[in-house]
Amino acid sequence: MKRNTWQRDAVRAALDTQMGFVSAQTLHSNLRGSGSNIGLATVYRALGDLASEGEADSLQSPEGESLYRACSSAHHHHLICRSCGLAVEIEADDVEEWARSVAALHGFSQAEHVVDIFGYCSACVPTVG
Structure with a gap:
């Protein structure tokens, strides 16, 4: 440190x-x-x-x-607004399970991952025209 x-x-x-x-x-x-x-x-x-x-x-x-x-x-993932940059930490057990199963499917073990999900927060959602 x-x-x-x-x-x-x-x-x-x-x-x-x-x-x-x-x-x-x-x-x-x-x-x-x-x-x-x-x-x-x-x-x-x-x-x-x-x-x-x-x-x-x-x-x-x-x-x-x-x-x-x-x-x-703690291990976590993010939802990130493409417009304002707002980030929300999420714990996603489904992501953990998906990462383990995909790694195992391809013969990998002790796999690590980083998952960030980009979209628009409710304040920034673009209007669909």
């Missing part, structure tokens, strides 16, 4: 205020807007450390951008 610094604490605190996944650039902009002089490279490094230690979730958006959010330490 890396030692805590004021920069890492600032990134962790800023991540805790987000409702969903956020890019390093957005988090950096938010920190700078609140008066911090933290550098973008430091934000990236802190987010990477937090993700590798299980204090943050990391995923790639459909566009390929790395996104982060504070998370619980």
Whole structure:
């Protein structure tokens, strides 16, 4: 575990205020807007450390951008709004069973998985015309 610094604490605190996944650039902009002089490279490094230690979730958006959010330490999945980034942690026993059965079907054991479901939250659902 890396030692805590004021920069890492600032990134962790800023991540805790987000409702969903956020890019390093957005988090950096938010920190700078609140008066911090933290550098973008430091934000990236802190987010990477937090993700590798299980204090943050990391995923790639459909566009390929790395996104982060504070998370619980238990294994979970996400529902993520494509528009506003709202993320909801879900426990999905069906996903666990599906992953085990597909792995076994193909002769794999001790398989691990990451499942993120993208859609639109009720506030952002596009109108169908």
